[in-house]
Amino acid sequence: MQEELAWATDGLLPLERQLHEAARQNNVGRMQELIGRRVNTRARNHVGRVALHWAAGAGHEQAVRLLLEHEAAVDEEDAEGNTALHLAAGRGHMAVLQRLVDIGLDLEEQNVEGLTALHAAAGGSHPDCVQLLLRAGSTVNALTQGLGGGAKPTVTAFPTGRWTESHTPQKNLSCLHYAALSGSEDVSRVLIHAGGCTNVVDHQGASPLHLAVRHNFPALVRLLINSDSDLNTMDNRQQTPLHLAAEHAWQDIAEMLLIAGVDLNLRDKQGKTALAVAARSNHVSLVDMIIKADRFYRWEKDHPSDLSGKSLSFKQDHRQETQQLRSVLWRLASRYLQPREWKKLAYSWEFTEAHVYAIEQQWTGTRSYQEHGHRMLLIWLHGMATAGENPSKALFEGLVAIGRRDLAGKSVFCWASSQELGGPHWNAAGLSKGCSDKNAVMLALGLPDSYP
Template structure:
């Protein structure tokens, strides 16, 4: 066996790279395509593998925020050569195919390199040539026996890749070579889904007009049609084409999301406006009870929220968990979003399934500025949740001193007790939050001083010589009490 044909002992070992091989006759277009499609890259972005994980992590109405660091690992994202597990000459064939270097491809084919060799994700040379749009390379591979319907481990074949990347001529060649047009990948994406998601209108037109029996409203495994995909990914032209072709506007996916939910969740303002123009129901709810306004608020898409509010969306609509849009805005800590919702009539005192109003959530997640905004909008500071905790109880539990000071300055009932019978002072003392205990005690003295008749006010009750109380003020240096010494005063409160 020649030295060039030996398989490395360990795929993780160092494997010499194949030659560049030039760019062949593809010219500048081939050079651009080569940056998008490399044999040693990760799988196609066509739901493989990142997109499926992204849908699992995020959906309209899920409490999980859309992941910032996680994105679909597309073909443009390279992986080390050492992971492809190809023979050296097989790797060179893949490289030549993606660069449209037909001269090198012919040399390798003459040396009987396996034309259907697969890399670590099951991708063959035809996949790279089709995805990069190289007509000459595709024809050469087909002439020498490449299987037109070979799939990678994600169910992607050359036909689906050509639709995804918008290479209409490649798709036509593959169809004429006998490719199955009613194919789909392992997530159920068809040619129509691929073209719609990437916004390839000419590809959509060819699929609908020239291919037989293509189902316009075929759903993938998430229950989403091409119309959903175009809306979710902000492809306005593709959306218009599908609408003009007579697709079902009101269809829902398996989570009950309409195209309106998907566009609002991704912040696609132009698509959202178009969907409103065709009169999709603004109050349609998904299985979790979220409207498009909830989804836009959760995604922090302020422009979409303002558009929906202007169109008459119900700002106080509640989900299955009795959460309003203001709850979602509060969980994100967005003052601008909360301000817009309040200005549109959002109620600050609606309680969710756990009895928490927006101010409970703002306190729990330590958003002082948002707490002040909600107070200014009329939030009930003595409202209790299902644990009978007030916002001050939560501030004491988490030792949020800035928020506690805001609440105490506004004036709260210090005698309210939670389900364990503890006041906010007792909660702070139990956790040994000394500064907070001192602050609550001073506030209690001030409240008593305010209620006392003016004639009875004295220095003994906390009045200074000028007649005003030494409150509010920030306690910068904690008073040196032990936890044991704090308990008696806390328990009496």
């Protein structure tokens, strides 16, 4: 119902129209005068609104009190089933809501969309109203029982501006679903503290976490993750929250989910994992993040306590301490590795077929292999850093394993001793003298002198 259309006073007598206008404007003096002339306080306009609807929806406590004192029908519903309680809750008018609650109204009364006043307060992002209604006995896990996809939201009940046709209320939405749709972290926290179920799903199989991810509310996603939401729950399309993050390229949210630990093997109805979804959508950074996470999960199984107290990130590495080595890896990928050699190197480091396929889906031309190889090397470096291993030694061994002994025995050493890779780690081994000192190079790489 559009507010302007709802305000139209069709169907009212002249004095009744004036009473509606006075209630809407909190003109208590004029209201008293009209009521003294026995104007009908229950007169309804063409959409079922009475004067109390306007007073409550506008938060005019004086006007509401006056109407209640003169036997206004407190449970009167407009054409969409909204009572004054719905309107006050949806607009966050605490004083009016308290007065309506105090007279003992039915807190579980539903409008035509199946929404209670608690749904309205949650959807309107009003934590104080939510707390008031919960203390008064509203059911925190109540589900809507409305008309479903054909119903449209009432603007007056949900004035946040987030409600569009794509947000049309559906069946079986809990109050926490409505808080998630409006992106309200505060309301969600109140509902969860009161026992709101984080894993309830609507008729489309979507949990509050699905909705928070889909509409890109990172703070709310974090709250739901920390509140033991099921990270791997699937909606009716068999999409997990990570599938949605991958589809929309929400990197911050994706990292939260990946750090929390999700099942990367789950497939949607099209048979695609979250990695495949990101690759298909050409979200390069997300592809690399998911591969890093997958490799980390595999490593973590054998090293469950090695990261205690350490921070974890799957985003692109911009740290100063890795800048020189990252530069060397770019030179390796762009100048020295042949088109298929990056794949050989990837497989020698236990990248999976799915990893390699996801990387090479981002085609940029005949020299794409250079970018592919560089991305693979940066993903590999992330794993080395996470595990606290010597990347130089692993790179040396990897190049030897794919038959590039020339790079392993010469180029890597020269890069290691170059000014580009100068620094405490290399200079301590005496490599500032150049790459001719093989024994010093071996020592820096942690390799035996006899290594071929």
